[in-house]
Amino acid sequence: MKRVQFEHSTIPYLFIAPQIAIIAIFFIWPAGQAIHQSFLLEDAFGLSSQFVWFRNYVDTIGDAAWLQAAWFTTIFSALVTFLSLGIALLLAVKANEVIRGASTYKTTLMWAYAIAPPVAGLMGNLMFHPLIGDLYKFFNAIGWDFNHKLDSFDAGFVVVLIAVWKQVSVNFIFFLSGLQGISKAVNEAALMDCKSPTRRFWTITFPLLAPTTFFLMVINITYAFFETFGIIDTTTGGAPGGSTNTLVYKVFQDGFRGADLGGSSAQSVVLMIIVLALTIIQFRFIERKVHY
Amino acid sequence: MKKIIMKTILAAGIAALAIPASAKTELQWWHAMGGRLGEVVDEIAKNYNASQSEYEIIPTYKGGYEDTMTAGIAAFRAKQQPHVLQIFDAGAATIINAPGAAIPVADLMKEHGKGFDSNDYIEGVRGFYADSAGKMIGMPFNSSTPLLYYNKDAFAAAGIANPPATWEEFEAMAPKLKAAGYTALAQSHSPWILSENFHSRHNIQLSTGNNGYDSTDVKILYNNDHMKMHWGKMKEWLDAGHYGFFGRAWGDNQDAFVQKKVAMWMGSSGSFGGLKKSTDFEFGTTFLPYWKSIIDEPKSTFIGGAALFAMSGKSDAEYKGVADFFAYMTNNENQVFWHKETGYVPITTAAYNMAKAEGYYDESPDAEIGILQLSQPGGEWTKGYRLGYYVQIREVMYKKYDDIFSGKSSVEKAFSEMETESNALLERFAATYK
Numbered sequence: 001m002k003r004v005q006f007e008h009s010t011i012p013y014l015f016i017a018p019q020i021a022i023i024a025i026f027f028i029w030p031a032g033q034a035i036h037q038s039f040l041l042e043d044a045f046g047l048s049s050q051f052v053w054f055r056n057y058v059d060t061i062g063d064a065a066w067l068q069a070a071w072f073t074t075i076f077s078a079l080v081t082f083l084s085l086g087i088a089l090l091l092a093v094k095a096n097e098v099i100r101g102a103s104t105y106k107t108t109l110m111w112a113y114a115i116a117p118p119v120a121g122l123m124g125n126l127m128f129h130p131l132i133g134d135l136y137k138f139f140n141a142i143g144w145d146f147n148h149k150l151d152s153f154d155a156g157f158v159v160v161l162i163a164v165w166k167q168v169s170v171n172f173i174f175f176l177s178g179l180q181g182i183s184k185a186v187n188e189a190a191l192m193d194c195k196s197p198t199r200r201f202w203t204i205t206f207p208l209l210a211p212t213t214f215f216l217m218v219i220n221i222t223y224a225f226f227e228t229f230g231i232i233d234t235t236t237g238g239a240p241g242g243s244t245n246t247l248v249y250k251v252f253q254d255g256f257r258g259a260d261l262g263g264s265s266a267q268s269v270v271l272m273i274i275v276l277a278l279t280i281i282q283f284r285f286i287e288r289k290v291h292y
Numbered sequence: 293m294k295k296i297i298m299k300t301i302l303a304a305g306i307a308a309l310a311i312p313a314s315a316k317t318e319l320q321w322w323h324a325m326g327g328r329l330g331e332v333v334d335e336i337a338k339n340y341n342a343s344q345s346e347y348e349i350i351p352t353y354k355g356g357y358e359d360t361m362t363a364g365i366a367a368f369r370a371k372q373q374p375h376v377l378q379i380f381d382a383g384a385a386t387i388i389n390a391p392g393a394a395i396p397v398a399d400l401m402k403e404h405g406k407g408f409d410s411n412d413y414i415e416g417v418r419g420f421y422a423d424s425a426g427k428m429i430g431m432p433f434n435s436s437t438p439l440l441y442y443n444k445d446a447f448a449a450a451g452i453a454n455p456p457a458t459w460e461e462f463e464a465m466a467p468k469l470k471a472a473g474y475t476a477l478a479q480s481h482s483p484w485i486l487s488e489n490f491h492s493r494h495n496i497q498l499s500t501g502n503n504g505y506d507s508t509d510v511k512i513l514y515n516n517d518h519m520k521m522h523w524g525k526m527k528e529w530l531d532a533g534h535y536g537f538f539g540r541a542w543g544d545n546q547d548a549f550v551q552k553k554v555a556m557w558m559g560s561s562g563s564f565g566g567l568k569k570s571t572d573f574e575f576g577t578t579f580l581p582y583w584k585s586i587i588d589e590p591k592s593t594f595i596g597g598a599a600l601f602a603m604s605g606k607s608d609a610e611y612k613g614v615a616d617f618f619a620y621m622t623n624n625e626n627q628v629f630w631h632k633e634t635g636y637v638p639i640t641t642a643a644y645n646m647a648k649a650e651g652y653y654d655e656s657p658d659a660e661i662g663i664l665q666l667s668q669p670g671g672e673w674t675k676g677y678r679l680g681y682y683v684q685i686r687e688v689m690y691k692k693y694d695d696i697f698s699g700k701s702s703v704e705k706a707f708s709e710m711e712t713e714s715n716a717l718l719e720r721f722a723a724t725y726k
Contacts, residue, residue: 041724044386045393046369048726059720064713065691130538131547149539150698239540240694257358258684259365259386263720 031272037265044259056266066267069238069245076160076246077224084164085216088171089209093201095172096179106176113169117227121234124162128235148236152243155236159244162235163228171216178212179205210290218282225275247271316341316348319613320374322367323351324360324598325434328565332633340620347613349376357383357598358683364603368393373603375614378433380598381484382682384421387601388429389508389680389725394601395611396423397431397618404615416592416666417639419675421599424505430599431618434636436562437593437662438485440581444574446474446555455556455578459525462581466534469555475536477529479558480545482693483686485580486522486558487514488677489593494518494586495671499718504678508722512679514689515711518586524703527696537697540690560596561662564635577658579665592668594676597636628652637663680721688713 038056042049060066095105112120127135128148139146148154182205190204206213229248232238238245238253245253248271255264325333330353337351354360357380364377377394379387387393401408410418410428416437421430442455450472456462466476479485491498496518501510529535536554538544549557550570558580559567567575582590600621602614620626627643630636632652638644644663647653653660679685692710695701701709 041720043390043393043725044365045390047390047392052723055723059716063716064709065688130544131551131553149537150694152698152700237540239690240698241700242691242694253687254684256362258681258687259361259383260681260684260720262724 034265034268034272037261038269039262041262044261052262056262057270059263060266060270065242065245066247066250068242069247069250072156072244073225073246073248076156076163076228076244077221079160080163080167080224080228081217081220083160084167084171084220085213087164088168088216089175089213091168092172092175092179093205095176109172110169112166113173115166116230117163117166118230118234120162120166121231124158124231125235128158148240150240152240155240155244159228159231159235162231163224166231167220167223171220174212174216175209178209182208207291211292214282214287214290217286218279221278221282222275225271247274316346317609317613319347319349319376319610319617321349321351321376321378321600321617322354322360322364322374323378324354324357324380325378326353326355329434329634332630336621336626336630339626340617343620344616347616349613349617361386368603368605371605373605375603375606375610376617377601377603378598379430379601381420381596381676382686384430384599385504385508385678385680385682385721385725388421388423388678389721392604394429395604396427396429397600397602398428400602400611400615401618404612406615406619412640412642414637414639414641414644414663414666415670416594416674417637420595424502430601431622432595432597432639433600433621434562434597434630434634435595435639436560436597436636437595437666438481438489438558438580439561439661439665440556440558440578441549441563441567441575442556442578443474443549443552443554444576446472446552446573450474450555455576456581457579458584459522459581460584463525463529466529466532470533472555474555475548475553476534477556477558478536478538478545478548478554480542481559483689484596486526487519487689489580490519490522492592492594492671492674492676493580493582493590495591495673496586497673498677499679503673503676504680505675508680508718508725510679510718510722512685512711512714512718514714515707518583520703520707522583523693523696523707526693527699527703530697540694561637561665562597562635564658565633566635577661579661579668590668591671591674593665594674595637595666631659635659637666679718680725681717684717685714688717 039051039053040049041052041055091109095102095109098105115123127133130136130147130149136146146154148158186204186208190200194200194203225246226248228246229252232244232246232249233252236244238249247267251264251267251271254260254267258264321337323330323333333351337349341348352374354363360377361379361383364373364379367373398408398410408428410422410426413428413432417432417435418428419426421432422428440455446469447453447455450465450468452465452468456465462476469476488498490496496516497503497513499510499512501507504510526535530537536545536548538548542559546557546559546563546567548554550567552573561577564577579590580593600618602611602618606614622640624640624643624646627638627640628647628650631638631643631647638647648660688710692701692706696703696706
């Protein structure tokens with residue numbers, strides 16, 4: 001009897017080779033370098049080096065500034081993810097219902113997507129400038145003693161606002177296309193069964209949007225963790241008193257500004273583990289509730 | 293046919309080899325001088341290249357100070373380092389303590405017959421980039437020092453004749469300026485102006501180990517009564533509306549002065565040219581105030597800015613060119629040109645005398661204040677500091693000063709935390725750079 005076996009062919013490997021090469025060169029190799037470096041104390045120029053086991057990790061975890069950054073990153077990511085998803089969903093649902101001038105609304109809402117985070121940060125910086133910023137003046141005029149240069153809450157408000165504003169349009173595009181992917185028949189059937197639009201949304205539309213929402217959540221958390229770097233750098237720079245410093249910004253400060261390679265490598269490995277753990281949690285526990 | 297192709301390739305190869313042999317030796321110079329400063333750098337390089345036929349200096353702008361240092365470090369690790377790298381004050385410990393990263397400029401100049409005497413350099417410049425024995429490692433390049441700028445209109449409006457020489461005088465005049473509608477003071481660099489140079493001005497030790505020049509195994513001494521007194525006052529002044537804090541960015545605080553929100557601003561002697569263009573009022577410059585209660589006669593400040601380092605791993609012929617370029621750059625004509633164009637101070641006494649003889653300070657007396665302050669009598673603790681991971685330590689300082697201003701921490705707590713966190717960084721540095 002002949003064993004059933006698919007013939008091995010090298011062609012599939014050739015097809016995935018470019019992808020594998022990209023991952024190897026741009027992720028696995030640098031990540032390996034970071035892990036290697038995180039066990040060393042090495043002068044910036046690489047002239048002397050010593051293996052120190054976990055000293056860099058111990059120093060990282062024991063550093064008050066790192067703990068402060070970890071705490072802010074947690075709050076910041078939760079707020080940015082929740083707010084930018086929530087606002088985008090609301091806007092998408094409303095824009096989906098609009099008939100007259102729909103494309104104008106949609107285009108306007110998508111616009112901010114084209115803006116890079118550092119540019120968004122620079123714009124925010126101007127609007128909140130203590131000497132010329134309109135929003136700075138506005139908030140102070142309405143009785144809020146607003147001073148993001150010294151008040152950590154106000155500074156957090158500024159970075160969250162800019163980060164959310166920048167991200168809403170991305171989420172909006174996905175939510176809108178998700179909404180448009182829900183077949184008319186389903187909506188019409190729901191309309192016959194239930195009069196309340198709110199109830200229809202939560203029982204029919206939202207569950208059908210779940211795959212989109214889940215995908216966006218993963219994307220948004222990654223965004224809040226990493227891509228907001230440019231916003232932090234161009235607005236607060238982590239000030240006041242390190243209260244708006246994020247973990248990735250601290251990696252940059254210590255490694256790229258301060259030339260502490262071992263320390264910042266250890267920080268980036270810890271960051272990598274945190275994000276990996278978060279992603280695993282999301283896929284294991286939240287994705288189960290998502291029906292495709 | 294094949295033979296002809298081979299011959300052609302060979303000929304092309306020989307031609308390609310021959311070209312560099314006849315061309316000038318290229319010398320890469322990575323710097324952090326943007327904007328107008330970059331243009332002046334390019335001009336100096338262009339003039340140098342035109343002045344001789346052996347070497348070609350190629351300046352490349354690499355971004356801010358930290359970016360330039362990081363680019364240089366990355367290039368060094370990849371064995372692609374430039375011949376000349378500009379490193380700023382806070383990064384000095386990183387390069388000087390990495391044995392063999394740079395060739396000491398004193399050795400380089402002597403080896404290539406250019407002669408070198410550190411006594412040619414003015415007092416406040418001499419020590420900063422030198423080792424503990426006084427041998428200069430880096431060639432001071434753009435050197436500035438903190439000064440007090442004051443708005444003469446504001447002073448006239450408040451009925452004050454002279455800018456404050458001491459902080460006591462400042463305290464007395466601040467309410468008058470407030471009554472005239474001005475916040476008395478802002479400044480643009482708390483670590484540099486009100487910490488490092490505060491110690492130099494009052495001749496206070498800044499860290500153990502001879503301000504860090506003797507060893508990397510040192511402890512910071514910022515947590516002292518004088519600093520705590522001064523920063524307690526700063527907080528009082530902030531609350532009373534005598535001190536304006538416009539964030540950490542250099543420009544935001546300078547803008548407050550330009551826009552006449554504050555009557556006085558402490559910045560760099562190198563800010564002079566820019567202010568001259570951006571202000572629409574008459575302003576003057578004067579020495580950094582000091583506390584009469586701490587010291588009777590104030591001492592000199594030291595330089596900020598950056599130095600040029602000759603990176604190791606290049607050929608002898610190239611170093612000859614670097615030495616030649618350094619000699620060119622520090623000659624009197626170029627120093628005076630650089631001084632006039634940028635506002636940075638001339639680094640040699642001879643260049644200073646030349647600018648004086650030309651009558652430059654008669655036409656713009658404010659341009660001399662920086663050098664005069666640097667030439668004030670030095671003391672035991674006025675040469676500067678050599679502290680590792682100082683970029684991060686400055687970060688810690690910024691944070692703690694924010695905490696004092698926002699009221700999150702008492703002065704006592706802020707300085708105690710500053711001490712702990714800075715010492716942890718110094719300890720890491722000492723373990724890395726033995």
